[in-house]
Amino acid sequence: MKVCVIGTGYVGLVTGICLAEIGHDVVCVDKDEEKIKMLLAGKCPIYEEGLKELIGKNIKRKTIVFTTDLEGAIKSQEIIFICVGTPPLPSGKPDLASLDAVSRLIGKSINGYKVIVNKSTVPIGTAKRLKKIINENLRDDNKIHEFDIVSNPEFLKEGEAVNDAFFPERIVIGAESKRAIDLMEKLYKPLIEQDFSYAQNNAAKKDRIPVIITDSTSSELIKYASNSFLAAKISFINEIANICERVGANILDVTHGMGLDSRIGSKFMKAGIGWGGSCFPKDVRALAFTAEEYGAEANILNSAIQVNNYQRYKIVQKAMDVLGIIEDKTIAVLGIAFKPNTDDTREAPSITVINKFLELGADVRAYDPVVKACPPEMDSKAIMAPDAYKAAEGADILVIVTDWNEFINLDYLRIKKLMKAPCIIDGRNILDKKTMTALGFNYRGIGV
Numbered sequence: 001m002k003v004c005v006i007g008t009g010y011v012g013l014v015t016g017i018c019l020a021e022i023g024h025d026v027v028c029v030d031k032d033e034e035k036i037k038m039l040l041a042g043k044c045p046i047y048e049e050g051l052k053e054l055i056g057k058n059i060k061r062k063t064i065v066f067t068t069d070l071e072g073a074i075k076s077q078e079i080i081f082i083c084v085g086t087p088p089l090p091s092g093k094p095d096l097a098s099l100d101a102v103s104r105l106i107g108k109s110i111n112g113y114k115v116i117v118n119k120s121t122v123p124i125g126t127a128k129r130l131k132k133i134i135n136e137n138l139r140d141d142n143k144i145h146e147f148d149i150v151s152n153p154e155f156l157k158e159g160e161a162v163n164d165a166f167f168p169e170r171i172v173i174g175a176e177s178k179r180a181i182d183l184m185e186k187l188y189k190p191l192i193e194q195d196f197s198y199a200q201n202n203a204a205k206k207d208r209i210p211v212i213i214t215d216s217t218s219s220e221l222i223k224y225a226s227n228s229f230l231a232a233k234i235s236f237i238n239e240i241a242n243i244c245e246r247v248g249a250n251i252l253d254v255t256h257g258m259g260l261d262s263r264i265g266s267k268f269m270k271a272g273i274g275w276g277g278s279c280f281p282k283d284v285r286a287l288a289f290t291a292e293e294y295g296a297e298a299n300i301l302n303s304a305i306q307v308n309n310y311q312r313y314k315i316v317q318k319a320m321d322v323l324g325i326i327e328d329k330t331i332a333v334l335g336i337a338f339k340p341n342t343d344d345t346r347e348a349p350s351i352t353v354i355n356k357f358l359e360l361g362a363d364v365r366a367y368d369p370v371v372k373a374c375p376p377e378m379d380s381k382a383i384m385a386p387d388a389y390k391a392a393e394g395a396d397i398l399v400i401v402t403d404w405n406e407f408i409n410l411d412y413l414r415i416k417k418l419m420k421a422p423c424i425i426d427g428r429n430i431l432d433k434k435t436m437t438a439l440g441f442n443y444r445g446i447g448v
């Protein structure tokens with residue numbers, strides 16, 4: 001089938017590659033010329049395991065092309081995926097400017113029946129908004145053409161995006177039109193039945209992917225509610241970790257004991273510095289905003305946000321407990337990406353923590369296995385170290401912010417010798433307290 005994917009960020013690029021790999025004819029469009037140039041050269045603009053190889057493979061077999069020509073792509077393809085960013089406005093409301101701009105151009109360019117599939121995470125009611133904007137922008141000569149809107153939220157996890165795209169836990173299709181639903185089921189058939197070559201020898205292959213067909217409003221809410229639930233689960237366990245610290249319990253044993261209850265489960269039960277990234281913060285805020293707009297209470301959502309904000313400053317407080325005055329101290333920070341296996345730094349906890357340390361007058365030396373430049377929101381006084389050992393040299397304290405595997409396997413005896421004082425604040429509980437204490441560190445985790 002002929003598919004156009006608008007926006008080649010984390011979601012659009014992975015979606016485009018997945019659809020090309022399962023046999024469709026895909027045109028990926030982005031307004032960012034540099035990104036398109038990189039993709040045309042077979043380079044991957046984001047760090048995501050396995051993605052670069054799949055881009056090269058699908059360019060070669062001509063199942064995917066990359067372009068900045070949005071109008072041409074809309075005209076030539078039948079199913080149009082929208083995967084543009086929906087970043088938060090200061091009020092918490094998502095900024096739909098990119099989505100609106102794309103919808104206007106779709107309206108102007110329609111030249112036959114099209115299914116417009118929205119994969120961006122959007123406020124409740126956006127499917128109806130898209131329909132209205134497209135209708136308003138139809139020209140006299142293209143008013144005869146029909147189109148349908150589908151809400152098809154994306155659930156991929158950065159760091160595991162390729163795997164999640166090929167082996168999703170569910171596919172949600174929110175649409176009012178049977179014609180559109182039938183086309184979506186046809187499009188996803190190889191994925192639903194797990195009948196495509198990439199799946200054949202892959203351990204992650206599933207028997208069949210569940211498909212949920214619903215109305216667009218419920219589909220939009222499934223996405224927000226899922227992310228908000230996961231964020232609230234982490235905030236909940238962080239609150240329990242903070243209680244553990246007060247009463248002398250160990251969060252690792254507490255979560256193990258809780259997680260064995262199948263009603264609770266062990267996932268998203270890791271206490272730490274809290275959630276960040278391009279999705280959870282903005283999606284929880286957006287759902288709370290919608291709730292308030294519609295006169296519903298958002299007590300749990302607002303508390304989840306509050307606990308999460310507190311958790312970041314808790315790391316700074318722990319450093320203050322050890323160092324007293326922070327001014328002129330040297331602080332090594334391990335991890336800048338908001339989570340491991342990605343280069344994404346949007347709303348990363350590292351930014352809040354490092355900016356606070358710098359504001360208090362510390363020197364910060366940070367290291368990340370993938371992020372090599374200071375993110376735009378981070379105070380540029382932070383020095384980027386080439387490796388963890390260089391970051392630790394002469395440091396008064398070492399703070400672990402991202403749970404990269406590399407940080408578990410460092411030579412901590414070497415780190416201890418390099419540091420001015422052997423103190424670790426483990427914001428992700430990735431190290432074993434007993435082992436680190438035996439090595440001579442003053443070790444402080446979260447709730448342990």
Ligand SMILES: NC(=O)c1ccc[n+]([C@@H]2O[C@H](COP(=O)([O-])OP(=O)(O)OC[C@H]3O[C@@H](n4cnc5c(N)ncnc54)[C@H](O)[C@@H]3O)[C@@H](O)[C@H]2O)c1
Pocket residue numbers: 006007008009010011012029030031032035070083084085086098101102119120121122154155156157158278279
């Ligand atoms: N990143 C994730 O893990 C994830 C997971 C699920 C859902 N989502 C949602 O998916 C959406 C996209 O997220 P992302 O992380 O891929 O964003 P992104 O910022 O990485 O990518 C968006 C892309 O859209 C392009 N774009 C913007 N306006 C355009 C236009 N008018 N024409 C063509 N291209 C345009 C941008 O240049 C950019 O390359 C968001 O709503 C996000 O909430 C993201």
